[in-house]
Amino acid sequence: MQRAEPQEFSRVLSSMCTEPHPTARAAAERFLATNPGDPGTYESVAALEREAVDLLGQVAGLPDPAGYVASGGTEANVQAVRIARNRASTRDPNVVAPASAHFSFRKAADILGVELRTAPLSEYRANLEAVVELVDDDTVLVVGVAGSTEYGRVDPIPALAELAADAGALCHVDAAWGGFVLPFSDHEWDFSDAPVDTMTIDPHKMGQAAVPAGGLLARGPELLDELAIDTPYLESTSQVTLTGTRSGAGVASAVAVMEELWPDGYEAQYRCSQANADWLAAELGSRGYDAVEPVLPIVAADLPDDRIAALRERGWRLSPTEAGEARVVCMPHVTRSMLREFVADVDDLADGRGA
Amino acid sequence: MQRAEPQEFSRVLSSMCTEPHPTARAAAERFLATNPGDPGTYESVAALEREAVDLLGQVAGLPDPAGYVASGGTEANVQAVRIARNRASTRDPNVVAPASAHFSFRKAADILGVELRTAPLSEYRANLEAVVELVDDDTVLVVGVAGSTEYGRVDPIPALAELAADAGALCHVDAAWGGFVLPFSDHEWDFSDAPVDTMTIDPHKMGQAAVPAGGLLARGPELLDELAIDTPYLESTSQVTLTGTRSGAGVASAVAVMEELWPDGYEAQYRCSQANADWLAAELGSRGYDAVEPVLPIVAADLPDDRIAALRERGWRLSPTEAGEARVVCMPHVTRSMLREFVADVDDLADGRGA
Numbered sequence A, B: 001m002q003r004a005e006p007q008e009f010s011r012v013l014s015s016m017c018t019e020p021h022p023t024a025r026a027a028a029e030r031f032l033a034t035n036p037g038d039p040g041t042y043e044s045v046a047a048l049e050r051e052a053v054d055l056l057g058q059v060a061g062l063p064d065p066a067g068y069v070a071s072g073g074t075e076a077n078v079q080a081v082r083i084a085r086n087r088a089s090t091r092d093p094n095v096v097a098p099a100s101a102h103f104s105f106r107k108a109a110d111i112l113g114v115e116l117r118t119a120p121l122s123e124y125r126a127n128l129e130a131v132v133e134l135v136d137d138d139t140v141l142v143v144g145v146a147g148s149t150e151y152g153r154v155d156p157i158p159a160l161a162e163l164a165a166d167a168g169a170l171c172h173v174d175a176a177w178g179g180f181v182l183p184f185s186d187h188e189w190d191f192s193d194a195p196v197d198t199m200t201i202d203p204h205k206m207g208q209a210a211v212p213a214g215g216l217l218a219r220g221p222e223l224l225d226e227l228a229i230d231t232p233y234l235e236s237t238s239q240v241t242l243t244g245t246r247s248g249a250g251v252a253s254a255v256a257v258m259e260e261l262w263p264d265g266y267e268a269q270y271r272c273s274q275a276n277a278d279w280l281a282a283e284l285g286s287r288g289y290d291a292v293e294p295v296l297p298i299v300a301a302d303l304p305d306d307r308i309a310a311l312r313e314r315g316w317r318l319s320p321t322e323a324g325e326a327r328v329v330c331m332p333h334v335t336r337s338m339l340r341e342f343v344a345d346v347d348d349l350a351d352g353r354g355a
Helices: A022-030 A043-059 A073-087 A104-112 A128-134 A157-166 A221-225 A248-261 A264-286 A305-313 A336-350 B022-030 B043-059 B073-087 B104-112 B128-134 B157-166 B221-225 B248-261 B264-286 B305-313 B336-350
Strands: A066-070 A094-098 A115-119 A139-145 A170-174 A198-200 A214-218 A298-301 A326-329 B066-070 B094-098 B115-119 B139-145 B170-174 B198-200 B214-218 B298-301 B326-329
Touching: A022 A248, A043 A066, A043 A214, A043 A248, A066 A073, A066 A221, A066 A248, A073 A104, A073 A139, A073 A170, A073 A198, A073 A214, A073 A221, A094 A104, A094 A128, A104 A115, A104 B104, A115 A128, A128 A157, A139 A157, A157 A170, A214 A221, A248 A264, A264 A298, A264 A336, A305 A326, A305 A336, B022 B248, B043 B066, B043 B214, B043 B248, B066 B073, B066 B221, B066 B248, B073 B104, B073 B139, B073 B170, B073 B198, B073 B214, B073 B221, B094 B104, B094 B128, B104 B115, B115 B128, B128 B157, B139 B157, B157 B170, B214 B221, B248 B264, B264 B298, B264 B336, B305 B326, B305 B336
Parallel strands: A094 A115, A094 A139, A139 A170, A170 A198, B094 B115, B094 B139, B139 B170, B170 B198
Antiparallel strands: A066 A214, A198 A214, A298 A326, B066 B214, B198 B214, B298 B326
């Protein structure tokens, strides 16, 4: 333990986590010994959580939001599926999601005993006709992704929400990663753009909060009520979260950084990250590697497998898409100079100057 | 946010969380920006997690343990039920637990779609005959509590494990709170005492780690395999945790504090906490308040409801048991001088000197 050191971020390219903003780190350290899961005892962090939800509502176009700070996007996605399942009366519930949906929906399906139906994509986005084909009377939830994990694509959220409403299902938007960049784009993705019911939007990704700070938003408290379990021996009387004891550090850091950066600081970061992604895609493209257009700040480029392996040997934390492309997520810690070094290594390897 | 302050622990009496040990806090701060949910990218914290599980195995009498550091006891309990459900072939699974089982088993039942059957207690512990009556061919899990939330009682774990084995079910022990005090008692509770299959044992309770650091242990890796979901776009290939991104701070703090305190430091803390509980029970008993014998360091005493309310008015974070007793969990931050102040306030209120 004495010698164990956390990794440096200087070569982390494929993570959707990042270094917390200094303001977020300071707040996390101050609130390390608090538990918003027990709001009667830990009152001040419980009040901060209500602030966090209000701020997330501002980011996602939802006045007077319901929700809570979750352990991360997986919990928020699982809980959205659970709300939809519990609210419906079918004994054979299914969830319809694009093939680009995060693997946490497969986890949710196993945990909750629902069928996950995945619709094929067109141009990396949900194919609406395919979604229509899959929706039936037992569909309890239609999922749209706003900033997909592999290619940063945004599904046609208004059309998906309409489809869900027509089917008597809920509509969930997974903006776990995209939520803190999309407000500065032209995409239609949030509660003000469409009748979305629930959303995953994580402060600890592009929001620059400290882990664990995921976000679950719901249009109204009655949706969260679907999750309520009675809680004896706590001063509160019921609990809607998936976990029990929770991290006050995550909550406090989320509030601190959102107060600091929303909206101008986040907009500046988005523009910087997007410029980096555009630059990297162009550099790789000019060298003859196919790069998928970075609609949001994620680059997927078709480097040969052995090149990816050699880059990993050089310390780059680089993981491939399912299709095998090298995937670079332009998080705040991914700077232009870091990308220049990366491209120099790509060139070096292409010249055959050793692995 | 500027003015928000975390609560003081000087009047927190009913929480099962505590101030992290200084070693735990330092490690948490160092590893704040790490994610053991992505072990390919965050290698050093992933290695620490393996150490954490090995150390937990030492505490719980299990050489070569399988398991992971969970968000807390709720996640670990939910996952134990999920393992048992997924492993079994019945379409109508039930879980048998004593009425003293933590409310997270009710949460697990809702989430996982299993029936929770609760057996009545005798002397605050599982009544074996009542458990036998509830177990049938569809029972996938028998739960025993080792250190119950309200009264710190330990169920007859060897008998429950035998019952489970006879029924072809798994046996899970919830030692979320008790796991770091029971090794110094005469109770039979761990993997070396009985054929236990899974266990919840939380470093962030009596283990003095920083939240979030719960623990799930399993006798063998094949039990964890029941939870595995494929993970594209991470460098690892599958994930058994309930959540995705996870807190490296919790993991690192758990390793640091277990290395520091296991076993001598924990034994000293147990003896101190137990002496405090015995003292408090005797003091309250001598004043005519019925106090349940503190088998482990938890005191439940029959103060009048209005007295409990008045103590809360004075800032004591005190919550009642379901039966209405005042419940004091003698965590490491609960010192003798703090308890003297508490008893003085009890006396003061009994003398009618105001609320």
